[in-house]
Amino acid sequence: MPWYLHLALRQLFPTGRRFPFFTLISTLGVALGVALLVIVMSVMGGFAHEIRHMIVDTEGEVQIVARGGIGDYPAVVRKVESVPGVAAATPYARDEVMIRFNDKPAYPLLRGLDLDSVERVTRLGRYVRAGSLDDLDDDSIILSGQLAASIGARVGDTVEVYSPLIISKLAADEVFLPRQVRVVGILEIGHQQLDSSTVYGTLRLAQDLYGLGSTVHGIDVRLNPGVNEDDAAARINAVLPEDIRALSWEDSFSDFLWVLNLERGMIFFLLLFIVIVAAFSVTSSLLISVVRKTREIGLLSALGARPIHVAACFCAQGLFIGVLGTAAGLVLGFTALAVRNDIVLWIMKVTQRQEVLRRFYQFSELPSHTSGATVGLIVVLTIAISTLAGLLPAWKAARLKPVEALRSE
Amino acid sequence: MSETVLSARGLRKSYPSGDALLEVLRGVDLDVAAGESISVRGVSGSGKSTLLNLLAGLDAPDSGTVAWEGSADTGARRRAAYLGMVFQSFYLVPELDAFANVLLARRILGGVDGAARARARELLKHVGLGERAHHLPSHLSGGERQRVALARALMNSPRLILADEPTGNLDEGTGNGVVDLLLGLCLSANAALVLVTHNAAHAAKTRRSLVLHAGRLEPPFTA
Ligand SMILES: Nc1ncnc2c1ncn2[C@@H]1O[C@H](COP(=O)(O)OP(=O)(O)OP(=O)(O)O)[C@@H](O)[C@H]1O
Numbered sequence: 234m235p236w237y238l239h240l241a242l243r244q245l246f247p248t249g250r251r252f253p254f255f256t257l258i259s260t261l262g263v264a265l266g267v268a269l270l271v272i273v274m275s276v277m278g279g280f281a282h283e284i285r286h287m288i289v290d291t292e293g294e295v296q297i298v299a300r301g302g303i304g305d306y307p308a309v310v311r312k313v314e315s316v317p318g319v320a321a322a323t324p325y326a327r328d329e330v331m332i333r334f335n336d337k338p339a340y341p342l343l344r345g346l347d348l349d350s351v352e353r354v355t356r357l358g359r360y361v362r363a364g365s366l367d368d369l370d371d372d373s374i375i376l377s378g379q380l381a382a383s384i385g386a387r388v389g390d391t392v393e394v395y396s397p398l399i400i401s402k403l404a405a406d407e408v409f410l411p412r413q414v415r416v417v418g419i420l421e422i423g424h425q426q427l428d429s430s431t432v433y434g435t436l437r438l439a440q441d442l443y444g445l446g447s448t449v450h451g452i453d454v455r456l457n458p459g460v461n462e463d464d465a466a467a468r469i470n471a472v473l474p475e476d477i478r479a480l481s482w483e484d485s486f487s488d489f490l491w492v493l494n495l496e497r498g499m500i501f502f503l504l505l506f507i508v509i510v511a512a513f514s515v516t517s518s519l520l521i522s523v524v525r526k527t528r529e530i531g532l533l534s535a536l537g538a539r540p541i542h543v544a545a546c547f548c549a550q551g552l553f554i555g556v557l558g559t560a561a562g563l564v565l566g567f568t569a570l571a572v573r574n575d576i577v578l579w580i581m582k583v584t585q586r587q588e589v590l591r592r593f594y595q596f597s598e599l600p601s602h603t604s605g606a607t608v609g610l611i612v613v614l615t616i617a618i619s620t621l622a623g624l625l626p627a628w629k630a631a632r633l634k635p636v637e638a639l640r641s642e
Numbered sequence: 643m644s645e646t647v648l649s650a651r652g653l654r655k656s657y658p659s660g661d662a663l664l665e666v667l668r669g670v671d672l673d674v675a676a677g678e679s680i681s682v683r684g685v686s687g688s689g690k691s692t693l694l695n696l697l698a699g700l701d702a703p704d705s706g707t708v709a710w711e712g713s714a715d716t717g718a719r720r721r722a723a724y725l726g727m728v729f730q731s732f733y734l735v736p737e738l739d740a741f742a743n744v745l746l747a748r749r750i751l752g753g754v755d756g757a758a759r760a761r762a763r764e765l766l767k768h769v770g771l772g773e774r775a776h777h778l779p780s781h782l783s784g785g786e787r788q789r790v791a792l793a794r795a796l797m798n799s800p801r802l803i804l805a806d807e808p809t810g811n812l813d814e815g816t817g818n819g820v821v822d823l824l825l826g827l828c829l830s831a832n833a834a835l836v837l838v839t840h841n842a843a844h845a846a847k848t849r850r851s852l853v854l855h856a857g858r859l860e861p862p863f864t865a
């Protein structure tokens with residue numbers, strides 16, 4: 234080992250004393266930053282992962298849409314289902330309606346499901362909280378939880394549905410009656426942005442309300458496990474006419490995912506400042522060390538040490554603290570993630586907020602999904618920042634004139 | 643004929659002092675033969691440390707030349723192998739034990755191996771610290787620390803040792819022991835020695851005695 238690395242290690246861990254104060258505190262600072270980054274990024278990754286499940290569970294992995302709708306949809310579905318990697322496809326119609334209950338109006342999207350195939354593509358049934366998807370017929374609907382709460386409707390109630398056709402019918406002086414439908418279920422996906430206000434009915438109901446005839450708005454596709462969404466979308470597009478396009482869920486929801494990623498990027502950037510602040514304290518400690526060791530640095534010159542190696546000795550101390558802090562931080566972070574649910578439970582118990590969490594997130598457990606790339610980025614950045622922290626002290630040390638260093642008191 | 647390990651010609655060095663220049667060295671000439679021992683005395687402030695630093699290549703003279711075995715290269719790389727230095731304050735690295743301090747000289751030179759470790763151990767035994775090899779400097783007395791510094795100076799089998807008042811911080815008895823040890827080590831290693839000292843008795847033990855006076859090296863005034 235080169236002498237400057239050896240000496241750097243010895244200055245961090247002097248013979249006899251196991252863990253000196255400077256090393257301990259500096260390492261702890263870096264470790265806390267790393268641990269927090271790992272924990273927060275993993276939990277945010279966990280939420281993103283849950284959202285992926287929600288999207289795929291409700292709309293499949295690939296979404297097919299067409300401008301102006303798909304007329305002969307059974308043929309398209311058959312074509313799509315013959316594409317390798319596709320497990321099933323289900324058509325749907327989707328548009329805005331007005332719903333009224335006890336004079337309270339709401340303006341949700343009504344999604345008309347093809348009851349024969351919807352269960353093969355989506356896992357909507359999993360999210361039905363009250364009632365059942367099986368009870369759905371052409372005269373009933375399922376409400377999203379938020380919407381049901383806002384108009385006060387419950388399973389068994391009858392609500393009125395007004396379609397956009399009302400405008401044209403009114404214009405033609407036709408008599409218009411709203412559709413009376415029963416509420417047969419409450420469905421909650423669990424993410425506010427995905428869940429805001431959707432109601433579910435049969436495809437026939439939706440087609441009637443929108444005057445679509447036998448046209449549908451789109452087709453959702455489920456793939457066989459392990460099939461790449463983008464590749465599948467490309468294969469599907471190859472067999473479809475130009476005006477009908479298949480998009481992977483990541484492309485369909487790209488705006489939403491972009492916002493999620495932006496959020497994560499910002500949080501990462503902010504948390505990185507903990508590491509940077511820790512690095513500042515490493516810098517100042519090392520600067521003090523350079524001043525304290527001025528005479529020793531002079532001695533090293535007398536022994537034939539070159540300034541660049543003297544510099545390396547101090548830079549290496551930053552590097553070692555970075556490596557050590559990162560390792561400790563990873564251990565700390567992954568340990569905390571392993572017991573995260575116990576921590577949450579404990580906080581809930583102390584603050585008595587268990588119900589709020591469950592209602593708000595639908596997750597009774599804190600999700601966590603750690604991406605290797607993120608951990609790699611954390612490791613590389615932390616070690617780089619810590620090494621940079623040693624740069625200023627190193628430069629100071631290298632610039633000391635041997636004679637003056639030896640002479641200093 | 644013995645070759646010259648060190649030769650200095652016309653060394654001049656001055657420091658700014660207020661508006662004026664403080665001329666510390668005004669043309670110093672010195673030749674040191676291999677294995678030779680030389681003492682340099684002089685009043686405090688006469689420039690002895692300044693001279694040693696120039697001879698060691700740690701500082702540059704205003705004019706004049708320093709050559710080691712005829713070569714003007716006095717850079718860090720060569721210094722590590724060619725030169726051993728001992729100071730008044732011992733300058734041991736506090737985080738390293740005695741053994742590691744001695745070995746540090748070889749680490750900086752490069753090439754720490756079993757033989758180097760054995761030599762470091764041997765040298766420590768030679769200076770009477772065989773049993774204390776793994777003590778930190780803070781657990782050693784002043785005399786013991788200086789003996790570690792002696793062992794370190796000799797670690798790379800240098801051709802030349804420069805010692806700047808190595809007994810300055812020691813009591814007389816201990817100081818005598820250290821100087822005797824230093825002379826003996828240099829003799830057996832065939833290293834030349836330039837010993838800066840205030841002590842006439844120590845100076846008398848070297849083969850040649852010089853005095854730094856008014857910026858020049860002179861033979862001692864003898865009544
Ligand atoms: N960097 C410097 N700047 C200004 N003056 C200096 C500097 N270094 C040394 N001097 C002056 O040069 C003179 C010689 O100093 P030096 O340390 O060489 O003396 P010395 O003979 O070793 O003294 P001592 O016996 O006390 O160690 C002193 O007057 C000192 O003040």
Ligand SMILES: [Mg+2]
Binds near residue numbers: 690691
């Ligand atoms: Mg001096």
